[in-house]
Amino acid sequence: SCVAFACESTPGMSVLYTQTDCTNDCENLLWVTNPELITKASSEGRVNWANGKCYVQSALSSLAGAIDVDSISLQVQDGSLFSVGDWIRVFTEVKIVTEVSGSGRLVVATPFTGAHQAGAKVMKTAASP
Numbered sequence: 001s002c003v004a005f006a007c008e009s010t011p012g013m014s015v016l017y018t019q020t021d022c023t024n025d026c027e028n029l030l031w032v033t034n035p036e037l038i039t040k041a042s043s044e045g046r047v048n049w050a051n052g053k054c055y056v057q058s059a060l061s062s063l064a065g066a067i068d069v070d071s072i073s074l075q076v077q078d079g080s081l082f083s084v085g086d087w088i089r090v091f092t093e094v095k096i097v098t099e100v101s102g103s104g105r106l107v108v109a110t111p112f113t114g115a116h117q118a119g120a121k122v123m124k125t126a127a128s129p
Contacts, residue, residue: 033121059124063090064104067116072108076122079104087125090116094125 017031031037059082064075067090074090079100082088086097088106093114099107 061122063118063120066118069115070111076104089123
């Protein structure tokens with residue numbers, strides 16, 4: 001469930017924005033459900049972080065309708081963000097897009113194993129899981 005990561009300009013340290021294996025402030029997960037809250041890597045007084053980089057999932061839409069178990073299609077609010085071959089994440093499920101229609105309907109290669117409610121976030125990820 002990683003939505004972003006930040007790393008120093010020199011090897012050795014990184015930060016993962018995820019709810020998996022959380023060790024600090026685990027009750028605060030707003031940045032997992034809304035990665036737009038993650039805006040930059042901050043130096044926080046550390047020299048190596050002065051030129052740190054932060055990589056956040058940039059394409060984010062919401063489900064326009066619910067997804068049923070075993071469905072291979074979904075309707076998103078903004079279909080223009082997605083293309084055939086993109087990897088998407090809905091809650092914990094990661095799928096590859098095989099078809100995109102102008103109306104925001106996406107078809108994925110494998111069925112969803114869980115049901116997801118309208119309004120759930122649909123995130124475009126950089127690469128396969």
